[in-house]
Amino acid sequence: xxxxxxxxxIPLACLIVFPTVVMGGxxxxxxxxANSTYTVTNAQSELFLKSLTIGxxxxxxxxxxxxxxxxxxxxxxxxKGVVINASGLxxxxxxxxxxxxGVADECGDGKLGEDGGHGSNGTDGVAISMRLAISAIGxxxxxxxxxxxxxxxxxxxxxxxxxxxxxxxxxxxxxxxxGEGGDGGNGSYVRIVYxxxxxxxxxxxxxxxxxVDNTGGIAGKGASGGHGGGGAEGKYINMRTLTGxxxxxxxxxTGVEGRGGKAGRIGVAGQTLIERDLEGRISTFxxxxxxxxxxxxxxxxxxxxxxxxxxxAALEAAALSAAKLAKVNAELSLxxxxxxxxxxxxxxxxxxxxxxxxxxxxxxxxxxTESEGLRQLVGELQAQITTLETLLVKSxxxxxxxxxxxxxxxxxxxxxxxxxxxxxxxxxxxxKESQKVVDQLLRRLEVLEKRPPQxxxxxxxxxxxxxKAEMTGVKPVTEGQ
Amino acid sequence: xxxxxxxxxxxxxxxxxxxxxxxxxxxxMAEVDVSASAGVASAYLFRGVDLGAGNAAVFGxxxxxxxxxxxxxxxxxxxxxxxxxxxxxxxYGLEMDDFSVDAGVVNYVYPSNDDYDSxxxxxxxxxxxxxxxxxxxxxxxVSDQAKGNAIGSEGYEYYSLSGDVGSFSALVGYADPEExxxxxxxxxxxxxxxxxxxxxxxxxxxxxxxxFDDDSTPNAGIDDDLLFVVSYSLPIK
Numbered sequence: 001x002x003x004x005x006x007x008x009x010i011p012l013a014c015l016i017v018f019p020t021v022v023m024g025g026x027x028x029x030x031x032x033x034a035n036s037t038y039t040v041t042n043a044q045s046e047l048f049l050k051s052l053t054i055g056x057x058x059x060x061x062x063x064x065x066x067x068x069x070x071x072x073x074x075x076x077x078x079x080k081g082v083v084i085n086a087s088g089l090x091x092x093x094x095x096x097x098x099x100x101x102g103v104a105d106e107c108g109d110g111k112l113g114e115d116g117g118h119g120s121n122g123t124d125g126v127a128i129s130m131r132l133a134i135s136a137i138g139x140x141x142x143x144x145x146x147x148x149x150x151x152x153x154x155x156x157x158x159x160x161x162x163x164x165x166x167x168x169x170x171x172x173x174x175x176x177x178x179g180e181g182g183d184g185g186n187g188s189y190v191r192i193v194y195x196x197x198x199x200x201x202x203x204x205x206x207x208x209x210x211x212v213d214n215t216g217g218i219a220g221k222g223a224s225g226g227h228g229g230g231g232a233e234g235k236y237i238n239m240r241t242l243t244g245x246x247x248x249x250x251x252x253x254t255g256v257e258g259r260g261g262k263a264g265r266i267g268v269a270g271q272t273l274i275e276r277d278l279e280g281r282i283s284t285f286x287x288x289x290x291x292x293x294x295x296x297x298x299x300x301x302x303x304x305x306x307x308x309x310x311x312x313a314a315l316e317a318a319a320l321s322a323a324k325l326a327k328v329n330a331e332l333s334l335x336x337x338x339x340x341x342x343x344x345x346x347x348x349x350x351x352x353x354x355x356x357x358x359x360x361x362x363x364x365x366x367x368x369t370e371s372e373g374l375r376q377l378v379g380e381l382q383a384q385i386t387t388l389e390t391l392l393v394k395s396x397x398x399x400x401x402x403x404x405x406x407x408x409x410x411x412x413x414x415x416x417x418x419x420x421x422x423x424x425x426x427x428x429x430x431x432k433e434s435q436k437v438v439d440q441l442l443r444r445l446e447v448l449e450k451r452p453p454q455x456x457x458x459x460x461x462x463x464x465x466x467x468k469a470e471m472t473g474v475k476p477v478t479e480g481q
Numbered sequence: 482x483x484x485x486x487x488x489x490x491x492x493x494x495x496x497x498x499x500x501x502x503x504x505x506x507x508x509x510m511a512e513v514d515v516s517a518s519a520g521v522a523s524a525y526l527f528r529g530v531d532l533g534a535g536n537a538a539v540f541g542x543x544x545x546x547x548x549x550x551x552x553x554x555x556x557x558x559x560x561x562x563x564x565x566x567x568x569x570x571x572x573y574g575l576e577m578d579d580f581s582v583d584a585g586v587v588n589y590v591y592p593s594n595d596d597y598d599s600x601x602x603x604x605x606x607x608x609x610x611x612x613x614x615x616x617x618x619x620x621x622x623v624s625d626q627a628k629g630n631a632i633g634s635e636g637y638e639y640y641s642l643s644g645d646v647g648s649f650s651a652l653v654g655y656a657d658p659e660e661x662x663x664x665x666x667x668x669x670x671x672x673x674x675x676x677x678x679x680x681x682x683x684x685x686x687x688x689x690x691x692x693f694d695d696d697s698t699p700n701a702g703i704d705d706d707l708l709f710v711v712s713y714s715l716p717i718k
Contacts, residue, residue, distance in 0.1 A: 105512075106576070107514045107516075107546065108512075108514070163576065165546065165549070165574060165576060166516075166544055166546050166551050166553075166574065167514050167516045167544070167546060168516045168518070168716040168717075168718050169681075234648070234678065234681055235645065236643075236645045236650045236676070236678075238583060238609045238616065238618060239542075239553075239555075240542070240553075240555040240568055240570065240587070241522075241540070241712070241714075242520070242521075242522035242524070242525055242526060242538050242540050242557060242710070242712055243522055243526050243674075243676065243684065243686040243710045243712050244526055244527070244528070244652065244674050244676070244686060244688070245528075245618065245641065245652075246643060246645075246650050246652060246674070246676055247714075248648065248650075248676075248678035248681070248684050248714070249716075250680075250681030250682070250716050251681060
């Protein structure tokens with residue numbers, strides 16, 4: 001692997017291995033498990049999330065260098081007992097003044113104790129700004145209290161005075177002054193702009209679910225001054241006096257106690273602002289409307305598809321009806337052809353009957369003799385006619401059935417027509433074509449209806465009679481007869 | 482025998498005084514502490530003897546000390562016999578834990594008396610030794626013109642043993658004037674002083690000579706009656 005390869009590969013590997021780092025604060029979603037603690041770093045001072053889920057009893061805290069936090073989530077699900085600890089850090093305590101240790105030189109006053117250091121100020125709470133679209137919320141506590149000011153350091157003790165040798169008793173050293181307390185940090189600014197998502201579990205004002213404590217930090221306590229050093233004790237020394245050689249040397253004074261440090265200033269309470277996100281609500285409403293419009297469009301499309309399917313089915317039914325009609329037409333054509341043939345045959349029979357009538361007159365006499373036989377034949381014919389009448393009854397029944405079928409077809413066609421009329425509202429062109437087909441079918445049906453089946457049956461009966469007559473040689477009775 | 486011891490003590494005292502003087506010169510650069518006081522007493526009590534003949538006296542002193550060495554001037558309205566007085570004191574003291582050593586020279590000057598109106602005419606050397614609350618002092622008149630003083634005309638020595646407990650002090654002193662050679666008069670005496678410092682200013686002292694041969698020293702000017710002295714001292718820093 002040469003240098004160029006290494007230079008190219010290593011950053012690429014970093015991009016692959018550490019995508020979160022590369023992406024910085026841009027995170028699509030954040031899930032904080034229940035009972036866990038999540039620490040916000042300075043790099044996450046601004047978080048824009050599509051989804052935020054915080055489990056029950058989770059705690060969010062901040063690195064010391066984070067001074068503000070903006071959180072924006074398009075969908076927030078906050079559990080119960082969640083705590084955001086954005087309180088400032090307490091100030092450090094002042095250094096305790098160093099006491100003047102030991103004993104001063106002989107006849108010397110004690111040295112002063114060192115002053116105590118001042119407590120440092122507590123830090124301000126982390127300013128929090130949140131814009132949340134809430135889907136569910138349990139309870140949330142935001143602690144944004146200013147840090148407590150540090151206590152001042154106690155003053156150092158004064159030094160013990162030196163011994164009396166040949167002097168008035170020296171005084172003890174004064175105690176150092178107590179350090180002043182640090183100022184409490186200011187409570188932070190907390191602003192929450194919220195809205196509820198459609199179908200959110202919670203509702204109403206968010207203050208019901210959120211508790212904010214952003215009071216100012218407690219002032220640091222001032223420290224007491226250091227104790228003064230002890231003065232020298234009085235004692236007798238050998239010295240010339242009016243009362244002998246012993247002189248009482250007075251004691252030294254105890255050192256003055258150091259002045260106490262002042263307490264710090266209490267931090268200023270922060271402001272809290274919890275308000276509904278009107279812009280978000282409008283946006284949500286618009287989104288809802290858009291979704292509803294999309295839904296309406298989908299319904300319309302679905303209805304259109306259903307209409308198309310219904311029209312298709314109607315077309316198919318019409319095609320099927322057309323096929324059936326074609327079949328009926330074919331049968332009718334066949335009947336028609338047969339009827340034409342029967343007419344021709346009947347005409348021939350009539351001609352033949354006219355020709356035969358001449359012969360018949362001549363043979364009337366002969367026929368009289370044979371009348372008895374004819375009567376028998378007539379009887380037979382009557383029987384046959386009875387049979388034919390039975391058939392005719394059956395044909396009537398078939399006709400009735402056929403009529404019922406026709407009626408059913410008519411109803412079906414009417415339904416199809418109705419459906420087509422409904423479909424025609426959306427698709428007029430197809431409806432027109434369907435109507436044309438239906439009209440054609442209706443016309444054909446009307447044509448068919450104009451041809452009553454009794455006539456056809458009658459023709460068929462005539463044909464059968466003629467056929468029988470031909471077969472038996474008996475002259476058939478004509479229509480005139 | 483006593484004379485031999487006295488000479489040895491004198492030499493030692495002079496040596497210590499010389500050492501103190503040297504120490505003063507070496508510590509000139511050291512911090513100098515100055516203290517002063519003034520006061521009044523109902524009597525001038527000196528080594529068990531009322532020098533003021535019942536009269537009150539006033540006093541004042543100023544002391545400069547540095548590194549153990551000290552120099553002091555002490556003045557008083559004086560006694561009945563020699564008049565006003567001032568003393569010049571030069572000494573050196575050391576304290577090491579519970580032990581203390583102090584030695585020096587004191588010149589008694591009486592301006593109104595021709596015999597003792599100059600430095601050296603009445604001079605004592607002294608040594609003070611201490612251990613905790615117990616102290617021992619030795620004074621010796623080393624002046625060449627020591628004569629005619631109230632104690633004796635041939636010089637003298639003085640010893641004391643003291644003990645201090647808080648603001649109480651007890652002292653037993655023994656004065657040993659040199660009697661005139663061949664004299665049968667015994668001037669030695671012993672006295673006891675009891676002092677109490679009521680506060681830093683007011684103190685009371687009771688003194689009594691307990692061992693004095695009054696019969697052998699008539700008209701010696703020493704009264705062995707109990708003396709009670711009240712003094713008020715005002716220290717000035």
